[in-house]
Amino acid sequence: MTQPPSRPAGPPAWRGIVYPLLISAAALGVLAAALAFGLGAPEPGGTGGAGGGPPVEGPHVAETVLRVVLALAAVAAAATAGGLVARKLGQPPVIGEIATGLLLGPSFLAGILPGSTELFYPEAAKPLLGVLAQVGLILFMFAVGSEFDASQVRRSGRVVGAVSQGSMIIPFVLGVLSAALVYREFAGGGIGFVPFAIFLGTAMSITAFPVLARIVQESGLARHPLGTMAMTCAAACDVIAWCALATAMAVATAGSVWGAGGTVLLAAAFAALVLIAGRPLVRAADRWADRTGVSSAVRLLALLLLAFSLAWVTDLMGVHSIFGAFLAGMLVPHRPGTALTAVQTRLDSVNRRLLLPLFFVSVGMTVDLTQVTGHAGLLLAGTVAVVTAVVGKLAGTAVTARTAGLPWRMSLGLGVLLNARGVTEIVVLRAGLDAGLINQNAFTVLVVMAVLTTVMTGPALRLLKLSHPPGTGPVPAPDGTASPSATPAKETPAQEKEMEPA
16 A cells, blocks of 8 residues: 655744744834833923933833733733634634633633733733734734735626625615614714714624635635635625725714715725825835845835835824725735745734734723623614624625525525624724724624624534535535535536526
């Protein structure tokens, strides 16, 4: 019996985790030291420093930096453990990281052992950790933008176009209608009904593009027509959702729909200018960097300047910094094999392992389920929100897909995939909370909704017999038959034809 060829020996797997963490910890330590020095400086006219009075008491800079680094290490370890548990349970690792953030908050660990907060989110280091959490959020949105493939949306047929609209419009309308039922319990203080309703409709319509990509891959659907269609629809939905969220932010800032018109038009014009004029400039700069041998450090600095500059501009416009980061990512698309993409990949890897989990923990520290479970009105409002989100997305997608000619099982599978909201929903909810569109209770309930709709995706696919991870069995064809290959095969013309309307 012939033995399978042995794989070539490579470096130990732990190096790929430990080395980036050590390098990142050193870099973040320098950043935290600079930030701590700035935050600890006396205010003009204060009693400290050159003013002659005694310095303001507080933790030493070195102590603050040490607390930040220890918190980062503790959060990264907890998030890694949560991701491993989630993978064992058949869920994407990011779900474990989100759940870890919630478990570390007052809903569980911090409620039982209040002292644990000092390990994961110490009071003295909160300003610095808050800054780093926002850095992780902006870098995450930058990565989402770089992974967005606009050409895939342009190439999509009429089925994808119809399903994208149905999977977005129907849950949006249901969310707006349900806003009347939950406005009293969920709206932020002093916020009008119109911006709240627009935001809630947007929250009901979100699909988590990055998490969906992981689910599609791990379900053996990456090269299957169902997975391709789900990713294309999710990309189209993302564009519509960001536009709707920008509108809600503008209305909340301006105070009225008409007053928000100028902000929305300005943001749209800025986005068009950036995408039309920015892409050729970025590509030209990338070619010049290749010719002159620009180092990876300089490329990394350029990416950071681009992401945070555009985030700052859109924040000044009155929308949100995440829009600018997303636009910046769209200017720098992934092109495997290039030096710039290699730098992007390393930056995203460090961010997802170190800073993005810190963002989840900062979210978890503000979510307290005990405040919701003891309030009958909040429980009823939360039930309405969860049912509206699930029914709207599933029914909107499945009915539209079936009307376009897809079989019922494939239509339901598409609805299940697009119902996953994941981290993208949490990003949107945090933006709404910061803008005052929703209150803390709404944020708590809707975060739980985001987790539930993502967790149910894997089991629902298996229930529909549409999930076959590579090496575990045949991949279902759109007509319900099984492909003889044990790994996801490239779709055949017959399969592509099945995905078209009857």
